Amino acid sequence: MVVSTATSVPPAAAPSDAATNAEGRIYDVELHDVDDNSFHLRWGGEHAAAVLAALRHAHRNRGPVRQVEWGSYEAVLDGAAARRLLTSVLPDAGWQRQPVELVAHSSDPHPAVVAGLGTPGSVIALATVLELLDDGRRYSVLADVY
Numbered sequence: 001m002v003v004s005t006a007t008s009v010p011p012a013a014a015p016s017d018a019a020t021n022a023e024g025r026i027y028d029v030e031l032h033d034v035d036d037n038s039f040h041l042r043w044g045g046e047h048a049a050a051v052l053a054a055l056r057h058a059h060r061n062r063g064p065v066r067q068v069e070w071g072s073y074e075a076v077l078d079g080a081a082a083r084r085l086l087t088s089v090l091p092d093a094g095w096q097r098q099p100v101e102l103v104a105h106s107s108d109p110h111p112a113v114v115a116g117l118g119t120p121g122s123v124i125a126l127a128t129v130l131e132l133l134d135d136g137r138r139y140s141v142l143a144d145v146y
Contacts, residue, residue, distance in 0.1 A: 025145075025146075026044065026145065026146040027044050027045065027046075027048035027049040027052055027143070027144070027145050028042065028043075028044050028048055028143070028144045028145075028146070029042065029043055029044070029047070029048040029051050029052070029141065029142065029143045029144075030042050030103070030140075030141075030142045030144075031082065031129070031139055031140070031141050031142075032103075032139065032140050033137055033138070033139055034076060034137075034138040034139065034140055035137065035138065036137075039132075040102075040103035041100050041101065041102060041103060041129055042100065042101045042103050043098055043099065043100040043101065043126060045098060046090070046095070046098075047086075047089065047090060047095040047098045047126060048143060049145070050089035050090050050095075051085065051086070051089050051141065051143045052071075052073060052143035052144070052145055053089070054085060054088070054089045055073035055074070055075055055141070055143050056073055058075070059073055064076070064077075068142065071144060071145040071146070072142065072143070072144045072145075073142075073143055074140060074141065074142040074143075075140075075141050076138055076139070076140050076141075077138065077139055077141060078135060078136070078137070078138055078139075079133035079134045079135040079136065079137055079138075079139065080133075080135045082133055082139045082141055083130050083133050085141060086126070086129070086130060086141075087130065095126055096125060096126055096127035097125050097126070097127070098125065098126040099123045099124075099125070099126075100123065100124050100125065100126050100128070100129055101122075101123055102122045102123070102124065
C-alpha cells in the first residue's frame with residue numbers, strides 16, 4: 001500500500017472580472033439571428049467588455065446564459081430581451097455611437113440590413129442595431145475576450 005503525503009490541490013476559482021481584465025484585452029460581441037445567418041453583426045471595445053461581464057455574471061449551471069469556453073459566454077434571447085441587455089450594460093449614452101460591423105456571409109444579406117444600412121462589411125452605430133431587432137425573432141449574443 002502506498003501512502004500519499006501530498007496535500008489536496010483545490011480547483012482554480014471561476015474567471016472573475018479581475019482575472020479577465022488581467023488575461024485578456026480584446027473584447028468582441030457577435031449578434032446574429034438564430035434562424036437567419038445573414039443577420040450577423042460584430043463589435044468590440046468597452047461596450048463588448050460590459051456585455052461580456054453582464055453575461056458572465058448571469059451565468060448559472062442551468063440558466064439561459066452558457067459558457068462556451070474560458071472568456072466566452074452566449075445567450076439566446078428574443079429581440080426585446082437582447083435590446084434590454086444591450087442598453088443596460090453601460091450607464092452613459094456614449095455606447096450608442098460604437099461602430100458595429102455588418103458581417104458578410106455567402107448568403108444574401110438580410111433585407112432589413114440592406115434596406116436601411118448598406119451592404120455587408122459596412123459599419124453602423126450600435127444605437128441603430130436596437131432598431132433592427134425584431135421582438136418576435138431569437139438572437140444569439142456571444143461575447144468573448146482574447
